Amino acid sequence: MGPRRQLILSAASVVTFLVLWQVLAANFIPPFFLPTPLAIGGAILDLLRQGILLGAIGASLGRIFAGWLLGSLIAVPIGLVVGTSQAMRSIFDPYIHFFRFVPAIALISLFIVWFGIGEASKVLLITYATGFIVMINTATGVTAIPRDKVDAARCLGAGRSQVFLRVVIPATLPFIYTGMRLAMASSFLVIVAAEMLAANSGLGYLIWTSRLYFQIDWMFAAIIILGALGFLADRGWRLFGRLAMKRFLRDALKY
Numbered sequence: 001m002g003p004r005r006q007l008i009l010s011a012a013s014v015v016t017f018l019v020l021w022q023v024l025a026a027n028f029i030p031p032f033f034l035p036t037p038l039a040i041g042g043a044i045l046d047l048l049r050q051g052i053l054l055g056a057i058g059a060s061l062g063r064i065f066a067g068w069l070l071g072s073l074i075a076v077p078i079g080l081v082v083g084t085s086q087a088m089r090s091i092f093d094p095y096i097h098f099f100r101f102v103p104a105i106a107l108i109s110l111f112i113v114w115f116g117i118g119e120a121s122k123v124l125l126i127t128y129a130t131g132f133i134v135m136i137n138t139a140t141g142v143t144a145i146p147r148d149k150v151d152a153a154r155c156l157g158a159g160r161s162q163v164f165l166r167v168v169i170p171a172t173l174p175f176i177y178t179g180m181r182l183a184m185a186s187s188f189l190v191i192v193a194a195e196m197l198a199a200n201s202g203l204g205y206l207i208w209t210s211r212l213y214f215q216i217d218w219m220f221a222a223i224i225i226l227g228a229l230g231f232l233a234d235r236g237w238r239l240f241g242r243l244a245m246k247r248f249l250r251d252a253l254k255y
Contacts (some may be wrong), residue, residue: 080169083138099132
């Protein structure tokens with residue numbers, strides 16, 4: 001199936017879903033429980049006119065990408081070290097496999113106590129949620145490298161640093177890329193809970209405060225915008241993987 005046909009099928013699926021939603025919500029479901037797509041579109045325009053929506057989007061995206069990037073920058077080196085050294089793997093393994101089962105949402109109150117209700121607590125919470133996903137994928141990528149690749153490089157005279165730079169890192173990049181993609185989704189999940197409990201801006205805050213005024217259409221508008229932003233961020237990261245990552249791998253493997 002070609003890309004154009006895939007795009008047409010996806011678009012037709014979305015349009016069909018919206019039409020069914022509009023018909024069912026307009027005729028069978030009270031608007032308090034499920035507003036129609038047209039009502040939600042009107043709410044989005046209303047939020048834009050009032051200057052609320054763009055500020056909420058900017059606040060949430062800033063926190064998401066700051067925590068995601070910081071978590072990835074911390075996790076990748078640790079994952080590489082854990083993957084290449086059995087001793088380091090034995091040291092870090094208990095902590096990694098303990099804390100990765102402690103959800104970031106469970107730590108919201110603790111992070112507020114430690115870092116306050118400002119930006120630091122929310123960014124660091126996303127950093128925590130991101131880090132373990134990227135770390136585990138990175139370490140898995142290192143351990144998945146065929147042994148004969150490393151042995152071949154050493155037979156050709158490559159030292160430890162050359163093996164690490166020319167064999168380990170290029171072979172691990174696809175795993176790092178996948179880990180960061182999965183971690184991005186986790187970042188979007190965590191930011192909503194963090195902003196609901198400890199923020200005065202952002203899409204999570206907008207969802208939380210909409211209930212106080214029974215603005216269900218505003219609530220749905222924020223949820224849909226959040227999903228759309230996540231979808232676009234994921235597609236952007238996939239595009240980056242297809243272009244920049246392939247070129248980097250090709251250039252790295254030349255030497």
